[in-house]
Amino acid sequence: MSYVEQVYQKVVERNPHEPEFLQAVKEVLDSLEPVLDRHPEYQKAGLLERIVEPERQIIFRVPWVDDQGRVQVNRGMRIQFNSAIGPYKGGIRFHPTVYTGIIKFLGFEQIFKNSLTGLPIGGAKGGSDFDPKGKSDAEVMRFCQSFMNELYRHIGADVDVPAGDIGVGAREIGYMYGQYKKLTRLYEGVLTGKGLSYGGSLVRTEATGYGLVYFVDEMIKAKGKSFEGATVVISGSGNVAIYAAEKVYQLGGKVVAMCDSNGYIYDKDGVNLDTVKRIKEVERGRIRDYVKSHPSAEYVDGTGIWNIKCDVALPCATQNELDENDAKKLVANGCFAVGEGANMPCTPEAVRVFLENKVLFAPGKAANAGGVATSALEMSQNSMRMSWTFEEVDAKLKNIMVNIYKNVSQTAKEYGHEDNFVVGANIAGFLKVADAMMAQGIV
Numbered sequence: 001m002s003y004v005e006q007v008y009q010k011v012v013e014r015n016p017h018e019p020e021f022l023q024a025v026k027e028v029l030d031s032l033e034p035v036l037d038r039h040p041e042y043q044k045a046g047l048l049e050r051i052v053e054p055e056r057q058i059i060f061r062v063p064w065v066d067d068q069g070r071v072q073v074n075r076g077m078r079i080q081f082n083s084a085i086g087p088y089k090g091g092i093r094f095h096p097t098v099y100t101g102i103i104k105f106l107g108f109e110q111i112f113k114n115s116l117t118g119l120p121i122g123g124a125k126g127g128s129d130f131d132p133k134g135k136s137d138a139e140v141m142r143f144c145q146s147f148m149n150e151l152y153r154h155i156g157a158d159v160d161v162p163a164g165d166i167g168v169g170a171r172e173i174g175y176m177y178g179q180y181k182k183l184t185r186l187y188e189g190v191l192t193g194k195g196l197s198y199g200g201s202l203v204r205t206e207a208t209g210y211g212l213v214y215f216v217d218e219m220i221k222a223k224g225k226s227f228e229g230a231t232v233v234i235s236g237s238g239n240v241a242i243y244a245a246e247k248v249y250q251l252g253g254k255v256v257a258m259c260d261s262n263g264y265i266y267d268k269d270g271v272n273l274d275t276v277k278r279i280k281e282v283e284r285g286r287i288r289d290y291v292k293s294h295p296s297a298e299y300v301d302g303t304g305i306w307n308i309k310c311d312v313a314l315p316c317a318t319q320n321e322l323d324e325n326d327a328k329k330l331v332a333n334g335c336f337a338v339g340e341g342a343n344m345p346c347t348p349e350a351v352r353v354f355l356e357n358k359v360l361f362a363p364g365k366a367a368n369a370g371g372v373a374t375s376a377l378e379m380s381q382n383s384m385r386m387s388w389t390f391e392e393v394d395a396k397l398k399n400i401m402v403n404i405y406k407n408v409s410q411t412a413k414e415y416g417h418e419d420n421f422v423v424g425a426n427i428a429g430f431l432k433v434a435d436a437m438m439a440q441g442i443v
């Protein structure tokens, strides 16, 4: 058994009930064999054993009172995975499926994604099994305050800087920030994705979706293709999906389908984004409401969005939402590029189908890094006590995404896997963290 295989075996033994975490670790380790051949010193330093073990896992009780006066108890957690290249950084997810396996997979991915941005940020993730769906604003506020009553002692502008993820948007960040400030008396950049009136950065809302499309645009341009006139299917209808769609339209493409966890809409004339924004960002409603104002569009319950014919597919909802059969369907329908806006939305079997069929495939840790990169730009602005314009931040974001594409594609080529951006992203993200860990000793 190779060193890499031995390390993976230990991870399986230690984390037997966390399939998502094992999936994320396996994908990265599988890419690293050639790196270990070039760097035998990593084995002596136990580098892989250290990188797959979180530096710290904090799990805590989150009690709160609902609108009926009943006490509810959720579980909160923050997993501080790796601080070799900067303070811990990564989102917070509120969703009933949250448990350590999900937060560990996300925290692990975040290490390499944050490294790829070229900015000094380490990897972490947090969350709770709290479901904001159907809760009143007052309930969400009480939950967020209780969550922060514990979390505040573990974070700080130079220690760990959380942000949003599924179920955590501007409203939740605002409530958490208010409580942090009340508890610590510090007005500092401890969270990103803040509102513009209290330290947020322009473009952070749009950043993950825009960044994804900047990356995919660069990847397809290298093969002589473009978004101009392309038909695009985007799963999800949350933060990432909405702003990916907005950028696709700006580049001349047409988004024909979007979804939520209940079902999908198909609008052959192009999904009207103003309607989706109203339903999702203002009314907090369901995507099925779309057909009320667009009767020529169709709503279909359940999964199945990947059966729709498209040139480019952008999975922007959640992990493992696109499987082998979906991938085969996309290939059969002539899809030439897939970009992961969500974290790990394609199963390993689906990724294999794309790579075998020469579909250009942009893995999430490279393609969706624009969100966290712009969070790091928010941290910089907070430290300087100033704000950049929309155009300034957007230009920096675009530049970061183009550089990630270059780094990932060059690394893939250098290691003999041209156009395999999964291998390129894993190796390029890993090398910087490995170098920093080697320099800092066994800690």
Ligand SMILES: NC(=O)C1=CN([C@@H]2O[C@H](COP(=O)(O)OP(=O)(O)OC[C@H]3O[C@@H](n4cnc5c(N)ncnc54)[C@H](O)[C@@H]3O)[C@@H](O)[C@H]2O)C=CC1
Binding pocket: 164, 165, 166, 167, 168, 169, 208, 236, 237, 238, 239, 240, 241, 259, 260, 261, 262, 316, 317, 318, 319, 321, 341, 342, 343, 368, 369, 371, 372
């Ligand atoms: N918000 C950000 O800046 C970043 C988010 N991501 C990833 O992007 C993905 C989406 O996150 P956000 O848009 O921020 O969350 P969000 O909460 O704004 O939206 C999530 C969307 O996914 C849909 N969804 C959830 N579970 C689903 C399921 N099982 N089937 C179909 N649809 C489902 C929801 O209905 C919603 O439309 C997640 O994987 C997240 O980790 C990645 C990088 C940054």
Ligand SMILES: O=C(O)CCC(=O)C(=O)O
Binding pocket: 089, 090, 091, 092, 113, 161, 162, 163, 164, 165, 192, 343, 368, 369, 371, 372, 373, 375
């Ligand atoms: O902006 C951030 O700090 C984190 C964004 C995020 O959750 C992610 O990249 O998956």
